[in-house]
Amino acid sequence: MKVLAILYNGYTAAEEEPRLLGTVENKLGIEEWLTSQGHELIVSSDKEGAESDFQKHIVDAEVLITTPFHPGYLTREVMEKAKNLKICITAGVGSDHIDLNAAVERKIQVLEVSGSNVVSVAEHVVMSILLLVRNFIPAHEMIERGDWQVSDVARNAFDLEGKVVGTIGAGRIGYRVLQRLLPFDCKELLYYDYAPLPAAAAEAVKARRVEDLKEFVSQCDVVTVNCPLHEGTRGLVNKELLKHFKKGAWLVNTARGAICDKDDVAEALKEGIINGYSGDVWNVQPAPKDHAWRTMKNPLGAGNGMARYANGTRSILENYLTDKPQEPQNIIVGLGKYETKAYGQR
């Protein structure tokens, strides 16, 4: 049996680190096991064009293995050359690199490692939401280049608390995102999905379903995309839908690059329709060096943390001027004595 695996090159990192299994070098850790049974394993990262290893070996391979990070794109055309192909295994989650309708017709099975990434992606989504809302990247860049201009960062830094966050897709990943967002005291958690969550599951994360997508995005401060890519979701977030976004909303896409229209998103960001975009998926992968999402930047807004301490300062001053008692929790040193234990006084 001939097994063809299209993986990515790990180079030195993969040579030094055998746990980097998804690389050409480490061959998913299956080489010895397969060859000892007399099977043939071909591994390559070369996947584009008719002369690629991918198209050369697909002709007589019985099994195709590929990852979503560096997929061999199995179009209907390529499939027609693959006379022996019986099974496609996605080493990861998401088989949109395969023409599934063609696979159905040709009785080629498609399997993926379901659930292998759900926690990783949910964590990545929460991280992405926080770093967009809190305006982390401009702050980090400012520090690295040696500057110190607090207001340039603060003007567009907000708290997640009190914001409306909505997920397109409330499946295994989207639901885990909602679970992790629950203690952040968002104003509301919303979801858009073709089916409603079971009542108990929705109640557990206090999430409300919005059935109309335009209506859904118009209510969200943050939209996170957690649905598969298929005919119905390709280009779902496009110029037309972006018109219905709240002005200054943030968009997170960790699902598939092609669900969001590249140019429409870049333009919406430039025009301030959205305030930020974060994603780790690209249409196609590897992303071209000049892909607009690599370097696009957001315009500016204004933060919300400052009002609290400015108002609090005025209130303390007002109490002092009018001889009113101060709020006990604000007093560090009263008249001639510590009022708090927080500064090391026990």
Added chain:
Amino acid sequence: MKVLAILYNGYTAAEEEPRLLGTVENKLGIEEWLTSQGHELIVSSDKEGAESDFQKHIVDAEVLITTPFHPGYLTREVMEKAKNLKICITAGVGSDHIDLNAAVERKIQVLEVSGSNVVSVAEHVVMSILLLVRNFIPAHEMIERGDWQVSDVARNAFDLEGKVVGTIGAGRIGYRVLQRLLPFDCKELLYYDYAPLPAAAAEAVKARRVEDLKEFVSQCDVVTVNCPLHEGTRGLVNKELLKHFKKGAWLVNTARGAICDKDDVAEALKEGIINGYSGDVWNVQPAPKDHAWRTMKNPLGAGNGMARYANGTRSILENYLTDKPQEPQNIIVGLGKYETKAYGQR
């Protein structure tokens, strides 16, 4: 009455954005209110050295207002010149820029806007933990410079799930961090504090107290610092304590820069004793352009997500080779038909 406010310059950002209240330009929004009552308000960012506005005006000011981001450092020496000073107001949280013992002796009150930042900091901590553990910055930088080398990032990217996270300090901020970490299914949440949490509060976040600090850090994959700076915590995280950290642990400090020894932390990172450091506090502020923390980088480790999909791939292949049934949730396309609804088939 003379009120002296030491704030930071917001420049254009503050002129464009009146909500940037904590700036010299926008004067905490209290100028009109104060002056209309006949008081004098002096606002400046100039705070270093004997010739600074800070030291010039502190001589006859009755009220000093300053922010933790750009503090006027009120040492015992400076306080001796401040003959009229009756009250210091910290526009924010954390009054370590004031010699509190000297304030007690001189019956100068110290107040801060307690709680004004607790949610913001807790969110920042969770964001920082996620971006360290998930190795976000190297990935972001790689994308921006036009590269695509997945394994260089993946080798040091992990999930937060299954990790041990501990907070030094379980007060208003530390506790909110624990609340927000709860749904991430960490292996364990720990805290170190001079007093135990009330039993119900500890139970609500499933946190365990470790009384000895060295013992505490030796159990943590992630240590987050959420205690005030005072005589007992200055330089708390130093070379000696870092020896007791788990190899490759991550350190987050959003409390005060001086709680962590600058050079010891930079050295521990360089030597791989810790895997990463994230913080937004500096000793002193503004941080000098050559402060080691601005640009220090972590060495490399190895990620954990790949084992799941590599093992899953092998398992699917094994089922195929031995003619065993596949796990139903892994089947996208079975023999000649879709087995999932996730790809748009209803």
